Amino acid sequence: MDASSPTVAVIGAGVGGLTCAALLAHAGRRVTVFEKNPSVGGKLNWLEQDGYTWDTGPSLLTMPYVFEQLWQKLGRRLADDLTFIPLPVTCRYRWTDGSVIDEDAAFWRRPDVARFLHYARGLYDLSADAFLHHPLEDWWRQVNFRNLPKLRHLPKIASFRTMDQVVRRFFGQDPHLIQLFDRFATYNGSSPYRTPAAFNIIPYVEAKFGGWYVKGGLYEIARALERICRELGVAIHTDREVKCLKTAPGGETPSHPGFRLEGTGDSGVYDQVVCNQDVLSAYPRFLPPATARRFQTTRLDKLDPAISGFILYLGVGRQYPQLSQHNIFFSDDYPAEFRQLFDEHRPADEPTIYVAVHSKADPDRAPPGCENWFVLVNAPAIAPGGSIDWTIYGDRIIERLERRFGFDGLRASIQVRKQFTPEDFQTRYLARAGSLYGFASHGVRAAFQRPRFRPPGMKNFYFVGGSTHPGGGLPLVCLSGQMVADKILGRHSGFT
Template sequence: MMRAIVIGAGVGGLGAAVRLAGAGAEVLVLEAGERVGGKLGLERAAGHTFDTGPSLLTMPFTIADTLAAADVDLADRLELLPVAPLCRYRWADGTELDSHCDADAMAAAVEALEPGAGDAWRSLVEQGRRTWELSLPLFLSEPLGGPLDLARRSGTPVDPRDILAHTTLDRFAARRFADPRLRQLVERYATYSGADPARAPATMAVIPYAEAAYGAWHPAGGMHRIAEVLRDVAVERNAEVRLGTAVRRVLVEHGRAVGVETADGERHRADCVIANCDAATLYGSLLDAPKAVRAIERAPGSLSGFVLMLGIEGRTEGLAHHNIFFPRDYRAEFADVFDDPQPPHDPTIYLCNPAATDPSCAPPGDESWFVLVNAPQSGPVDWDAEAERYQEHLLDRLDALGLDARRRARVVLRRSPADLERLTGAPGGGIYGTASMGPRAAFLRPRNASPAAERLYLASGSAHPGGGLPLVLLSGKIAAQLALADCA
């Protein structure tokens, strides 16, 4: 029987474990923390439940496909609640726009801000569809080593314009919309991959299509339920999940991964190893692979985030489930994050209020807010020294928005980039590994089949095809398929 070891019980690792165990492999998952989920974390305090990582589920077919590999139906394990509106945007001038998964409703919403913009939005979604239908089978669902792989798979050279890699997201938005508010709305999609919209490829404009095609969802009970379900199914298929078990190094013999050694010195042998940790951690700490480390360091790191978790007394008029408050100077925010690293003075504020959809996350009549702002990684900024001051600054900003947060907050928790690094092992607290900046960015991510050792595979948001729950699940799928092809 094939034996596989998975380092890390994040979503990518658990997804790979479900697939391997479903195929009959003997699977051991080793997780350093005391809870599964990785960045899909969870905090509870005074009756409030906070998801501390991804807060929106799109492309639920990626979960369904993962569970189906173990003969489990998604509908039997997770209740998915539709989120409407998709997001409520508010600009500094007081303008509001509710975004929708329905393309016609969304076109009408943007038309209200700029005459003619409705048709431009439909054109954007259609371009996103064409890019998506090319990218999903040829790129997102398969291992990739470079542009030539994509050309071989498609049978013809791929024009960068077909995947919107020939221009940046901000230029793409500027060509379609005159209104700066609508440009901001489109540019925000760069942050879904931890990037600056002035440097991110316009490929990120596929996101509106994906949202329109697959909807926006919230699992009843919270996003962390996704990790719990993946764990449960893996265990039901005889995988073993050990918590509180840190891996010290990957064991390599004759150029092949043969197991791992844990922090307490115990060794576990296996036919293959799947690393569900940051690629920089794998190559810099668990292996001696300086060439791979240098390749990662040449790519720009993704942004991080500063988080407040607020248990709020009472309900807040005008808040949707997902809310974005844009600053007056959007470019200054990204300069603070990437060019001259410092805590952004006037950041875009994302406020997730899941009680709008799922009241179970808070005491009756109250709300549990997850407040996230873009932030530079730890290292360039001493976040341990800055965290208290920046927490107070953000509470002031929330009050300036009329949310009365400071007075009503019965729970105040925070998580800085330094905290994220300590909790998840992500270098600098980067959320997405390397940032998707530049036309070749997608091809520079670490490969799923490690070049440092045979039978060593990567399944994480820092590896191909990228960050975000759906892509991490696809990363786990690719890694599991490679392992089964090589070892079964």
């Protein structure tokens, strides 16, 4: 590594931060990562107890090509580091009336579903390049003759309808399919009743690229990224929280002073800073007060925070054959659930429950004859004055699974029970109000309102990760890391 090459500090070792760090180091930059927690990975993390292991956040991988391309950019073969396993059933959906739908290849081929997918494909064709694969400010690069035929899909994108309104037009006679497709709004922490129809692209992406598991657990992605970073010479310091930034002499040029990172015990001066901290909590911490105040009044005070999550990690001392690897147990009243989350700022009385059981694919992740359950329900972002007894709420979730969905003996067979609350998301990851993805994608301008990589008034400072462009989810934060690295290196981002 060239001792005269620019130095970069990365605040936070989430997937966005690690992706960016690896690419910058690969390009010869001298990179140092500061992570406040004891382990890297951010929300993609790991828990183990009594022979059980759990991925603490993400449980399903989509768009695996994003990681394939990252590995290619790093001059490596993904298969040498990770094994991606396709899931024959991406998710099993259940209702209290006993109905079951498996999201598998046959499901996507159903004529009614195929018609919806045809519509959603138009959204994808028009918007994937502009919104997923390029920085928002570079959308104009998409305006060229090659893309003109795609413009016929523009009315679908610019529609004032919500996801739910369009889903109803396709599946008006079938409340189960409406609920199933509405559910994709929660992939970015939003309500289907307020999210613009353009986000119906999400189920298309799942149908097109499938659902995947990573052998050994999704945390293997974080482990692999950490290993690669270290091989490339990235210094990774855990248990170091960056409290504030100070400009300091000694930067790239006299007109561009460098940054000193306060609170880390590190005396280095860095030419550039990449911030993987949640944008909403990072603004007041790292940006000039006037810029932070403007952000408060133009964004924070006006836009809905994305939802948070409440998680139970259960070690279950028996096996339930009716479960697939990923399962959704729907509530009877979806509109009420989102009203309670977004308007009343409280957990839903009857929540939709997601249960992932990775030991179905990877028996080593639980003792013999047992299962490692990851149980997730949507939770409200933390509101002032609210106080929730999450342990009691957890009891209600277990009771609901027993009583309404036939999991007899579940409570009695639980050997390990741990929980993670919105307050934990706030304190562990500095996620403002415990929100998982920054702002919800509510309103027609949602996609354009995500905070940009480069905040105003800050030179050589970049945001990366789920609360900036293009959004939350492992592939998107990996794309975010790639785009920010390209920006810093002066390269044009884009995928073919």
